[in-house]
Amino acid sequence: MTRAEAVDRPDDGAPKTPDRLRRRASRLLSQLTTRSDRLINEGLARADARKWHYAVLASLQECGPGSQATLSRLSGIYRSDMVSVLNELTERHLVERAPDPDDQRRNIITISPRGRRHLRRLDKVLDDLHDELLAPLTPAERDQFVQLLTRLLDHHTRTP
Amino acid sequence: MTRAEAVDRPDDGAPKTPDRLRRRASRLLSQLTTRSDRLINEGLARADARKWHYAVLASLQECGPGSQATLSRLSGIYRSDMVSVLNELTERHLVERAPDPDDQRRNIITISPRGRRHLRRLDKVLDDLHDELLAPLTPAERDQFVQLLTRLLDHHTRTP
DNA sequence: AACAAACGTTAGCGCTACTAACGAAGTTGG
DNA sequence: CCAACTTCGTTAGTAGCGCTAACGTTTGTT
Secondary structure, three states: OHHHHHHHOOOOOOOOOOHHHHOOHHHHHHHHHHHHHHHHHHHHHHOOOOHHHHHHHHHHHHHOOEOHHHHHHHHOOOHHHHHHHHHHHHHOOOEEEEEOOOOOOOEEEEEOHHHHHHHHHHHHHHHHHHHHHOOOOOHHHHHHHHHHHHHHHHHHHHOO | OHHHHHHHOOOOOOOOOOHHHHOOHHHHHHHHHHHHHHHHHHHHHHOOOOHHHHHHHHHHHHHOOEOHHHHHHHHOOOHHHHHHHHHHHHHOOOEEEEEOOOOOOOEEEEEOHHHHHHHHHHHHHHHHHHHHHOOOOOHHHHHHHHHHHHHHHHHHHHOO
């Protein structure tokens, strides 16, 4: 017992976080996400952007103009939060917000040429940031990682 | 063009979130973590616990009694947040908080027998919750997943 | 004796996901 | 045709998390 203790804790300074804690997937996920979020947020901030900007611009580019509600569903941003995101995007002239003549409740959001240029830039920025995020993994491992995450997320979005 | 569009978007209702968005590791991570956190929080709440409780109890069990500051380093909880966590744990008589006679700045925190019992219960609860969290993965894939997460997290904690 | 460091504690900040409620505009069913 | 429900954009507010700042007190260092 005393023997084992001496082996387990060689008294070389501070004791380390217990494995049963460190190995939990939920803990690894939240800690890694904290770091990932910080990395991405700081990187995008350097380009005067936020991740919501990217989500909206990409959705617009891919699916064409749409109402705020549609955009909200596409990007996963709550429609209550969409308001300020679109304010920021229109301020920067990356997007146009115009009332829908066919439905006066709606605004139709359109990406501008400048928004398209900005999106291309953000795509590059994000590629680099993800390179940094996934640095320790080989290309095959990165694919595996993304695939595992996707399967887990799909499972937990369809099965609530 | 029109042809390709028709293929890409078969007009079977709403357009789907663009891939360039859905496939980003950072986005997958944060979305999955949101769900994971919710799952774990709700599961632990049913056992009148929070994840901080588990972290502290596990650290105490594994490394023996210690000051709040030590516990803070072990569990990754800020010492400013540790206060209320320990309040909750002492309220439930899972832990004892006593002044250190050798150093009047410190409190010595000790896990109680009841705390040990509670910890065993929480370990089981967490096992079940992680089974739910990782449900779509085979055992081998779960190991792989944890290993990938660990490598990434290690990289980003040592290399800030 | 003077200074720096570590301790527990309180207060507060910024961000994120999320809910509630609103008036206005559209849709549906009897 | 009108009443009931739904959808839209918007404002306001919530709770939790990670984190910082400052405090008085105690302890180590020079």
